[in-house]
Amino acid sequence: MYAVYSLCLANLRKKKIHNGLIGLLILLSTLLLATSVTVILNTNNLFTEMHNKTHGSHEMLTLGNELHDPQKVHQWWNEQEGVTSSELVPFRTLGGITNHRGKESSAGLSAIGLYMMNTPARPYAVDELIFAQGNESLNPDKGDIWVPTSIAYLYDISVGDTLGFTTGENDFELKVSAVIVDIPYGGPFPSGARIWMNHQDYSEQFQAMQGTDQYLMGLRFDDYSQSPSYWEQFEKDMGTPYLDSKMNFGEMTAFYLIMNKAIGFIMIFLGFVMMVVALFTIGFTISDDILSNYKTIGVIKALGLSSRRLIGVYLAQYVLLAIVSIIPGLIASHFISNVIVESTLSSLKTGTNQVTLEGNLLSLAVGIFVFILIVLCVFFFSNKARLVEPMQAIRYGMSESDNSTMSKRISAKENLMISFGRVPLLVVIGLRNMLKNKKASLLMMLLAAIMSAVLVLGFILLNSLSSSSMKQTSPLWGYDASDVILQVNNKSAFSRAEFDKEILSDSRIKNIGWIGGINGVVSSERNLNAYDSDSQPPMNFSISVIDGSYDEVGFTTLRGENPRNKNEIAIGIKVAKQLNKDVGDVVEAYIDGSKHSFMITGVYQSIANMSNSARITVDVVKVNRPDYNNLDAVFINLKEERETDHVVNDLNVKYKESASAVKQQTLLDSTYKQAVASLILPMSIMGLLFTGVTIIIVYSISRINIRKESKTYGIYKSIGLTSTKIRLSVSLGIVALSAIGAVIGMLVGVYILPLILGSILSDYGIAELPLIMHWGGIIAFACVAMISAGLGSWASSRVVATTSPQILVIE
Structure with a gap:
């Protein structure tokens, strides 16, 4: 022993x-x-x-007064055993925060959709609010608001700050008295947020605003898997599927x-x-x-x-x-x-x-x-x-x-007959070093391939989510590719007819497309009085409605094309999967309370709502509602992109009482900058780790090989070959070897790893990961593997320079 x-x-x-x-x-x-x-x-x-x-909550219902009576829906759910429902919380929507701490707010804050809540007294049976900052209270005091952590942390909003809002007719400011965790609308990458107001402030600010209150209601199930059976019973009792919008647990998480x-x-x-x-x-x-x-x-x-x-x-x-x-x-x-x-x-x-x-x-x-x-x-x-x-x-x-x-x-x-007799001496020494130590050479090539793949993948992900790339890939994420987006905040002070006339006469404008949202429901194929336990529950999904062309404003599809006629629809991949439908199939859906039959013209992907969505033209809704005009945003494309800032400024000045304009790039930046921030740290750590490991292992293996060949190198030095040439030949051989590995790793990082990563994102409505292949950067990062290997081998060969030929031969 x-x-x-x-x-x-x-x-x-x-x-x-x-x-x-x-x-x-x-x-x-x-x-x-x-x-x-x-x-x-x-x-x-x-x-x-x-x-x-x-x-x-496991499901969040948004209710108006047109499709369902909110009070009846709330009463029905209150009567169900195994389900806890929240109160009906009234709200109005606004188009962003106009100022922060008395100064004009950032572009990201001004672009966030706001649900201005008429806060009921706490505690809540469902979706209780957790206070992160500020003093906990039953409801906000007059002049105060509660804001969610999702925007507070991202945009540096603290207790005591003042935030400005506009209804179009009226500007007002409220002070942040608390920052709260709001689970359903408080996730990362916020495009919307709930602002909790005092009842008196809510009444004063919105009583003169056009339109009526909408309501949010959360449902928490004792057993969420039983949700479909409850909705089947709802359809049976009400005589119609649930036709308003619904956000499920998967979308919340x-x-x-x-x-x-x-x-x-x-x-x-x-x-x-x-x-x-x-x-x-x-x-x-x-x-x-x-x-x-x-x-x-x-x-x-x-x-x-x-x-x-x-x-x-x-x-x-x-x-x-x-x-x-x-x-x-x-x-x-x-x-x-x-x-x-x-x-x-x-x-x-x-x-x-x-x-x-x-x-x-x-x-x-x-x-x-x-x-x-x-x-x-x-x-x-x-x-x-x-x-x-x-x-x-x-x-x-x-x-x-x-x-x-x-x-x-x-x-x-x-x-x-053929030998290395005519090959340069430095090349011969480098090749001999690699061929004689095949396992070591294989290991170094593997290291270079791995490091190259890691660095290339990190570069591709960060580059694809950068500001400069998002405009190019936004259609593949399910967004538009327009230059400017104008949101109407006060319809009573906005004339669409006048706007269209003026904007289309502007020589800078290429085309426009008005867009809005509506809820759609695909009900199970059965008679309402004959219930089959194996039938599929009704499927609710959000629908984009456009007056214009989806293609012109930049929306794209994975298969087929966008709808152009009133009997056509494009559906998200999650809808297509759940309905088992594809391009060319026919689907029947309730839209705005009326049943329609559509031919599916295209299938697309969208991360915004996990592809639980569809696209139709405004002609579909006008079949039953000829006066339909709930299109509250317009996508604007310019002939020259450099005019974007000027157009935005002009629109904001001209329509400051009724609408707000913002660059599409600003909206994308505000949505994805958090993703980039989250990726930078882990990808940087892994990139540095693999770079360091490559240098260290190449150094170690080269040192072993040099010790094994010390006598040979001693002979080389004794017959006149300089230490620098010996070291250079060894390093060149390893660099050439790592170059092969770097090319292999580059191909893995470009084609294989994104494919595997894309399979992870398929659950989130992304079938094909939208990536920008900047080959200059990809090749540059792949070359880092070669440089690292060269540095490691050069450092390890220092023993050749510092040791005399006699000692090397003796060793």
Whole structure:
């Protein structure tokens, strides 16, 4: 046993740097795997915990007075056992915050759709509000409002700030008295937010505003899986499907979970890759050590040390390394996970309820899993020590079969007609170094490929979500591609006929398209009096209504085309999947209370509502309502994009009492800047980790190869070859090798990894991940792998320059 202990310590002392690097690899793979598991687990747990704490709704109904009587709907749900319903909360919609702290608000704030709530007294049976900042109270005092964390944290709104609003007819300011967690409308990437007002302020500001109150009502089911049966009963009792808009639990949770699922997937994938690299490195090191010390092992075995104890030397060495490396990796993963979860779920964070991570046992299981993999790898490769025969080892320094093979190779090379005689010397030395150390070369090429894939994927994701790229990809995310969007805030002071006449006579304008929203329902194919337990429940989805052309304002489809006639419809991929319909099929739907039959002309994707949506023309609604005019936004395309700022300013000045204009780029920036911020940290960490690991491992492997070839390099120096040329030849060979790996990694990062990531986003209504391939940047990031490998190999070859030829030959 003492012999095993002594040899283990000798191995650790002899290769301090190399063992340290392997330990670092184990640490990093543990870190990535444990972090990814912790992030995914806590994302679901933290949201579920907060949802339960607030008695969060599973479905949110929006009710007007046209399709259903809100009081009757509310009464029906109050009578249902197993369902808790909230109060009917009146609200009016406004088109953004006009000023913040007395100054004009940012473009993002001014573009957010606002639900101005007539706040009932707390506590609430469903969707209770959690106070993150400010004093908790039953309702806001006069002159005060509560704002959600989703916009407060994103736009630096604090208690005591004043926010300005406009109804078109009247401008008013209110003071923020509290910042609250509002689960249904408080997720990341906010395009809308609920502003909770005092009852008296609400009455004063909106009593003269055109239109009537709408209502929000939340439903919380004891067993959410029973929701379809309740809606079937609703349709039976009311004689019609629910025709107003409805937001389900999946839509509420989507943006809370999407970023961390994407980040978790990337980290799990890269963690496994890092683990494979660590195992490959361990296997390479053990195999190389056995071959390099073949004669020594033969002598030790001849002296009586058994093969089992030789294997025990390697097991003891790497078990110790694993324990020392895994524990810090698990500890570090806790802190990094905390940073990632806090940045992506910041809207759930309160002053008194800081994010506390769970899953320590699962992280420990990850550490044990990594430990077991290392032990199995060490046992597999160290088992080669059993094959060492003492007599052959002492005589040949290798097995007799290997010696015979090597002799044949030498003879074959001497008889070759073609040789490296005409190839430059530096190239010969570099190629010889790679060909003689095939396993090491394979490992370095694999490292370059992995690093290139990681960097390229990170660059593609961040570049595709950048401001400059979003305008190009917005149609593939389900948005328009217009230049300017004008939102009508006060219809009583706005004349559409005059606006159309003036805007179309403007020489800067190319085309316009008026758009609005309406709710659609596809009811199950059956008689209302004959209920089938296997029938599908009614499906509610939002519908875009356009007076103009979808194609002109930039909306696109995955298959088919956008609707042009009143009997045509384009549907989102989630609707198509649930209805089992595709282009050319016929679908019947209730729209605005009337049943219509449509031919499906196209299928598209949209992340805004997880593709639970459809598109129709305004002619469909005008069949039953010829005076329909609920189109409250207009998309404007310009002949010259550089005129965008001027057009926006002109429109805001001219229609300041009734409408607000904003660049489409501004809306996209406000929506996606949070996604970019969430991605930068984890992608930067992973990019730096893989860059550092590549440099370190290339350095370590090159150092081993140089030590094995020290005598050869000593001879080179003694016959006049300079150290710089030797180092350069070695480095050039490794750079050429890493270039092959970088090309492979670049292709993986461009084509394979986005495809896998896209499968994760399919649950969120995205079938094809919209990416911008900036090949200049892709090639530049792929080249970083080559540069890293070159730096590692150049640094490792310094021993050639600092050691005299005589000592190298002696070694």
